[in-house]
Structures are given as C-alpha cells and as structure tokens.
Amino acid sequence: MGMDRENTNQGVHAGSQDEAAHWFARLLDADCPPEERAAFERWRHADPKHAVAYRELEILWKRSAEAVKDPAILAAANRALRREPETHAPRRWLFPALAAGLAILVAAVALPRWLSTSSDPVGTAYMTTAGQQRTQQLADGSSVLLDTDSEVVVRYSSRTRRVDLLRGRAQFSVxxxxxxxxxxxxxxxxxxxxxxxxxxxxxxxxxDVALLKGKLAIATQSANSSEQSASLIGGQGLSFDQSGNITPVRAIDMQQAQAWTQGKLFVHDWRLPQLLSEMNRYSYTKVEIADPSLQNIHISGVFRTGDQQTLLQMLQQGWSIRAKRVGDKQIVLSR
Known part of the structure; x- marks a missing residue:
C-alpha cells in the first residue's frame, strides 16, 4: 500500500515526532524495562508515520555525535539531563529531561541541515505485509520491487532521489x-x-547489498564518525553492520539473488534453521524446531517462497519429521 505523506506533514512533524522523541529518550535509559521496549515496538509498527519519525530521529542522533565534543553543548545537555525538581518527584520527570538533553545535542548539528532541506517533500511510504510482494513505479521512471514484510520511504528533491529502506528487502531499477x-x-x-x-x-x-548490473558506491559512518567506503560492479555484493564495518567485496550467485523476485528460493546445502528462517518471512504462521537433533539437517532444492505446506510435506517424508500445529500461527517440528 502507498501513503502520500505530503498531506499529513503537520501530523508527522508534530505528534509523531514528539512521540518518537519520548520513546528515544526512554530507550536511552539503561533501566528501561522489557515491557516498555515491547510497547515501543508496538507503537513503531502501529503507523508508518511512527517508523518514519523514529528513523529520522535516529539519523539526527547519529549526526549529533560531533556536538558532544563541544564543551558548551555538553554542559547544556548535562544540565538538562540532571535537572531535578526541588522536592522528590516521581521518576517520570526524568523523561522530559532526557528529551531536552537529546534536543540540545541534535539541534546543535542536525537542525541547521534539517531546516535547509525544509522544502523537500516529506516522503511517500510503500510497504508489503508477510507473503506479499509489489512493484512500485517511481516518478522518474525508476522502480522498486518490495519483498515480503518490507517498507521504504521515497523522497525526491531537486538535489537527490532519496529512498529510506526501513525494513525488509527491495530491488531497485534506477x-x-x-x-x-x-x-x-x-x-x-x-x-x-x-x-x-x-x-x-x-x-x-x-x-546486504547485491549489484545485478551497473555500478554502485557504498558509504558508511560509525558512531565515532569514522567513515568507510566501497564500490561494486555487476555481479558483486557486500555487507555492512550497524557499526559501519564493511565486509570484503564478494561474487554473488546471480540465480540465487534473483530467485526471490520470481517467488523462488534456491537452496544449496542449507541447514534446516536457515531454511525455516527464510521461509518464515513469507508467512504469518511460523515453523519452529522443537527437537535440537534437527538443527544439523542439511537441505538443497528449489522452494516456492509462499508454499509452506509443500516444505512441511517434504520434511516429513524425507527425514521422518513430525510437524505439529500448536496454535493459529505456530508449527513445531520434532522427530
């Protein structure tokens, strides 16, 4: 489904960003309990605007890394973080203080850049649910093919064509x-x-990045502002982690890389957990291993990404595995 965010600009930049700032500040607290982190995940997935607002805040936070090196800014942030009411107050007072400190650090570096691009469109979100794939034509004639449970936000301006991949996988034809x-x-x-x-x-x-044809330039930035870069030509791929570390360039299996775009999964000597993890992405019903002895089963073949039933039949016939449904959305495997 697509959503035009231009008509909801005020909502995204007011309510959603205020909520995102609250959650960001709350999650910075080392004492944030698991149930609150779970509540945050529910909030983030409840509305595409929430995910976009929080993603923008994460980007701004990364850009603010240099700000903490400025003693004046650091002192202001510390005052905001340590501000206490004159009388003993409930712990909830900590959240506005954290948010205030966050705002100071972010504003110092990122706000000028944000204001300088205020004329850019807010963006249009496109997403798929589990088991769904869709192709979206973009305004310049490019296209994006979204895999299962994926989301992108497209922002075109006069300077750049920007796409944020928020989750999942996408193929871009530019x-x-x-x-x-x-x-x-x-x-x-x-x-x-x-x-x-x-x-x-x-x-x-x-x-993970896989180049089917043409050329690509990849750049990353770590939390300490160090940068890495790499380039690819057709048939090559690489990966980078959350810290910005880029792996060596590798040759990709073109057939395997394109298989998902055709609803297929080419498997060569995969362990059963890896196969189940990939197949589970395409279904609301998840298949799990209950017997540890099944962990080291190796499988090769071609599977339809949405055909969970055929996979289960193959496992039961070929390895004497029993598949038992234990709920509406769970199937467990055992000997």
Whole structure:
C-alpha cells in the first residue's frame, strides 16, 4: 500500500515526532524495562508515520555525535539531563529531561541541515505485509520491487532521489541521471547509484547489498564518525553492520539473488534453521524446531517462497519429521 505523506506533514512533524522523541529518550535509559521496549515496538509498527519519525530521529542522533565534543553543548545537555525538581518527584520527570538533553545535542548539528532541506517533500511510504510482494513505479521512471514484510520511504528533491529502506528487502531499477543521484539509506550506510539494478536487505542488524548490473558506491559512518567506503560492479555484493564495518567485496550467485523476485528460493546445502528462517518471512504462521537433533539437517532444492505446506510435506517424508500445529500461527517440528 502507498501513503502520500505530503498531506499529513503537520501530523508527522508534530505528534509523531514528539512521540518518537519520548520513546528515544526512554530507550536511552539503561533501566528501561522489557515491557516498555515491547510497547515501543508496538507503537513503531502501529503507523508508518511512527517508523518514519523514529528513523529520522535516529539519523539526527547519529549526526549529533560531533556536538558532544563541544564543551558548551555538553554542559547544556548535562544540565538538562540532571535537572531535578526541588522536592522528590516521581521518576517520570526524568523523561522530559532526557528529551531536552537529546534536543540540545541534535539541534546543535542536525537542525541547521534539517531546516535547509525544509522544502523537500516529506516522503511517500510503500510497504508489503508477510507473503506479499509489489512493484512500485517511481516518478522518474525508476522502480522498486518490495519483498515480503518490507517498507521504504521515497523522497525526491531537486538535489537527490532519496529512498529510506526501513525494513525488509527491495530491488531497485534506477533510471540513469548523473546530475540527480539515487541514494538508498539503509542501516548505518548509503548506497548510491546512477543507472543500475541492485538489491538491499536489512537482516538482524546487517545490511546486504547485491549489484545485478551497473555500478554502485557504498558509504558508511560509525558512531565515532569514522567513515568507510566501497564500490561494486555487476555481479558483486557486500555487507555492512550497524557499526559501519564493511565486509570484503564478494561474487554473488546471480540465480540465487534473483530467485526471490520470481517467488523462488534456491537452496544449496542449507541447514534446516536457515531454511525455516527464510521461509518464515513469507508467512504469518511460523515453523519452529522443537527437537535440537534437527538443527544439523542439511537441505538443497528449489522452494516456492509462499508454499509452506509443500516444505512441511517434504520434511516429513524425507527425514521422518513430525510437524505439529500448536496454535493459529505456530508449527513445531520434532522427530
């Protein structure tokens, strides 16, 4: 589904950003309990505007890293963080203080950049649910193919074509224009293309990039502001983690890389947990291993990403595995 954010600009930049600032400040507290972190995740996934607002705040926070090196800014932040009421007050007073300190640090470096791009469109979100794939044509003739349970936000301005990958995986087919770069923001880095076709995936804190044709430039930045960069040509790929560390460039299996775009999964000597993890992405019903002895089963073959039933039949016939449904959304495997 798509959502035009231009008509909800006020809502995104007021209510959603205020809520995002509250959650960001709360999660900075080392004593934040698991139930509050779970409540945050529910809030973030309840509305695409929430995810966008929180993602923007994360980006601003990273950009503010240099600000804490300024003694004046650091002192102001410390005063905000340590401000206490004259009488003993409930712990909830800590949250506005944290938010105030956060605002000081962010504003010092990031706010001028934010204001300088205030004329840019807020963005349009496109997303898929579990088991769904969709192709979205963009205004410049480029297109994005979203895999299952994925989301992007597209922001085109006169300076750049920006796409934020918030979750999942996407394949981008980009119309070339050297004067108008196409930049995908994902994880701790950016992927810049001119005219090319490539895939980007967010998975367990890592960002995987696979280039099908053309050229790409990748850049990352760590929390201490150190930068890394790399470039790819067709048939190559790499990964980078949340700290901005880039792996060596590697050759990719083109058939395997393109398989998901055709609803297929090419598997060569995969362990069963890896196969189940990938197949589970395409279904609301999750298959889990109850017997540890099944962990080291190795499997090869071609599977339909949305055909969970055929996978279960194959496992039961080939390895004497029993599949038992234990709820509406859970199936467990045992000997």
């Amino acid at each position: 119309q070339g224009n050297h004067a108008w770069p196409f930049v995908v923001h994902a994880g701790s880095g950016t992927v810049t293309a001119v005219g090319t076709q490539f895939q980007v995936r967010l998975d367990d804190g890592a960002t």
